[in-house]
Amino acid sequence: MMKIKTTGRGAVSDGQDTNTSQARTRVLSPTATTLIIYFSRSGNTEKQVRFAQTQLTTDVYELGVQHPYPASYTASVARATAEREAQQWPALSDDSPDLSQYQLILLAHPIWAMTLANPMRAFLVLAGDQLAGKQIASFSTNAGYGSGETQRVLQLLTPSDTEVLPNYSVQDTQANGDRKAFSRWLRQVRSH
Numbered sequence: 001m002m003k004i005k006t007t008g009r010g011a012v013s014d015g016q017d018t019n020t021s022q023a024r025t026r027v028l029s030p031t032a033t034t035l036i037i038y039f040s041r042s043g044n045t046e047k048q049v050r051f052a053q054t055q056l057t058t059d060v061y062e063l064g065v066q067h068p069y070p071a072s073y074t075a076s077v078a079r080a081t082a083e084r085e086a087q088q089w090p091a092l093s094d095d096s097p098d099l100s101q102y103q104l105i106l107l108a109h110p111i112w113a114m115t116l117a118n119p120m121r122a123f124l125v126l127a128g129d130q131l132a133g134k135q136i137a138s139f140s141t142n143a144g145y146g147s148g149e150t151q152r153v154l155q156l157l158t159p160s161d162t163e164v165l166p167n168y169s170v171q172d173t174q175a176n177g178d179r180k181a182f183s184r185w186l187r188q189v190r191s192h
């Protein structure tokens with residue numbers, strides 16, 4: 001029987017860019033001042049988001065793309081590479097949420113090609129000036145190569161008065177064992 005690989009390089013997905021539900025996650029309240037925006041192709045980042053929800057009072061908004069990435073890892077890498085080379089980020093399936101009520105926006109995503117996954121780049125382009133004056137921080141999962149260029153790309157893609165806090169990244173296979181460090185990081189960005 002074929003072994004299904006759920007983490008690390010080669011992780012398959014359900015072909016819907018989420019492993020827990022076909023419906024995009026929406027937790028939107030009138031009073032929250034923190035928002036997690038996330039994209040997860042094969043479910044690792046989504047697990048981190050679920051954990052963060054147990055640690056913080058936060059709204060949550062899952063990004064989808066109009067054409068989901070394929071279940072096959074190699075086919076997804078091929079598509080992501082073509083998008084990156086053309087600097088054509090994927091069309092998102094929904095508009096950006098209204099960000100005006102939030103002070104802190106956490107961007108949760110996998111690392112692709114040593115930076116933010118393409119759908120998160122698409123979101124940053126779409127959000128544009130809506131991020132002015134806000135604090136943002138990235139948390140990501142990776143397959144062992146760290147967060148790469150994430151911090152620099154965030155600085156480049158956000159308005160000059162957006163405060164980009166230090167990011168957190170964990171290797172997908174280590175995420176469960178690393179909960180204490182992740183909690184600590186969440187507390188730090190929350191109290192910044």
Ligand SMILES: Cc1cc2nc3c(=O)[nH]c(=O)nc-3n(C[C@H](O)[C@H](O)[C@H](O)COP(=O)(O)O)c2cc1C
Pocket residue numbers: 007008009011039040041042043044045046073076077078080109110111112113114115141142143144145146172
């Ligand atoms: C298109 C693509 C590119 C990737 N590039 C990298 C990379 O440059 N460095 C790395 O450590 N992991 C890379 N990975 C592995 C993912 O970052 C890792 O498996 C992550 O946990 C997947 O998160 P997800 O399940 O939330 O989609 C890549 C995965 C894909 C699909």
